[in-house]
Amino acid sequence: MRKSTLILLTLSNIFTWxxxxxxxxxxPKEDSSSCCLLHHNSxxxxxxNTLLSNNNEFSNAEVQFxxxxxxxxxxxxxxxxxxxxxxxxxxxxxxIGVSAPNIANAAMFHQSIRDNNGVISMSHxxxxxxxxxxxxxxxxxxxxxxxxxxxxxxxxGDSFDLTFCMKDQSTKTIKVQVKK
Numbered sequence: 001m002r003k004s005t006l007i008l009l010t011l012s013n014i015f016t017w018x019x020x021x022x023x024x025x026x027x028p029k030e031d032s033s034s035c036c037l038l039h040h041n042s043x044x045x046x047x048x049n050t051l052l053s054n055n056n057e058f059s060n061a062e063v064q065f066x067x068x069x070x071x072x073x074x075x076x077x078x079x080x081x082x083x084x085x086x087x088x089x090x091x092x093x094x095x096i097g098v099s100a101p102n103i104a105n106a107a108m109f110h111q112s113i114r115d116n117n118g119v120i121s122m123s124h125x126x127x128x129x130x131x132x133x134x135x136x137x138x139x140x141x142x143x144x145x146x147x148x149x150x151x152x153x154x155x156x157g158d159s160f161d162l163t164f165c166m167k168d169q170s171t172k173t174i175k176v177q178v179k180k
Contacts, residue, residue: 105149
């Protein structure tokens with residue numbers, strides 16, 4: 001059974017962003033190159049990582065992932081990734097997962113929320129829906145990608161691959177720059 005919560009955010013009274021937070025267990029598929037399968041498995045083999053990087057069939061030029069950057073982090077710690085997603089296509093873009101298997105034990109979407117007392121907390125977001133003809137920014141203090149258990153030290157000037165997994169099983173791998 002699937003429990004789903006739908007959150008609608010209005011930014012500057014111009015765009016409404018739809019973010020879905022779900023409690024959904026995905027069943028592994030036979031196709032081991034599936035980004036969803038890799039995203040939801042915490043253990044990745046070298047073969048799986050190769051399949052993931054070679055399965056980059058997301059070629060829609062109307063969807064761009066721009067200015068991706070991460071904060072520096074020590075080995076074993078967590079860090080955040082920020083990116084601008086520009087969806088100028090004629091359909092909504094549903095991103096159901098993200099992975100960086102060569103750099104972190106897990107990657108997931110988070111949202112930072114400040115309560116009435118000024119306390120900031122984070123909540124896990126299962127997937128993002130970027131409406132057609134809009135731009136969505138993952139930025140400090142808002143939506144971001146949390147990398148947990150960084151497997152090697154990330155210093156300013158480093159870069160690494162990050163793969164986005166779409167609902168249609170396509171993937172898009174981008175380079176992330178480490179900076180302050």
